Amino acid sequence: QVQLVESGGGSVQAGGSLRLSCAVSGYNNRRACLNWFRQAPGKEREGVAGIGSNGNTAYADSVRGRFTISQDNAKNTLYLQMNSLKPEDTAMYFCATELIADGSCFFPSLVSRPYNRWYWGQGTQVTVSS
Secondary structure, three states: OOEEEEEOOEEEEOOOOEEEEEEEEOOOHHHOEEEEEEEOOOOOOEEEEEEOOOOOEEEOOOOEOOEEEEEEOOOOEEEEEEOOOOHHHOEEEEEEEEEOOOOOOOOOOOOOOOOOEEEEOOOEEEEEEO
């Protein structure tokens, strides 16, 4: 059973930092893409960052240079280091994994590709005050 469990959210002031973690289990995550998405109240879900099975990364323009995605395969954990946080970063953050049926996911997508399987965590809240 695929499981993703996020942690590390909280409340910080603008300019502060947080590190989100996502523990993954139940599948071969070394062949998958792993992603962070976020959704603010009244807004659509948006892709924040992704990492492919070969280390390729992708970032939304709004977070590039401030956020860093990484993974520790030995610990089966995905991370999102968030620096220089802004009030507009306030949202529920979700980790997600994208599995390709017959291969490895090399190039992460910041949108949910419907032809692959996706699994999602429950989310962790990040609140940035000005």
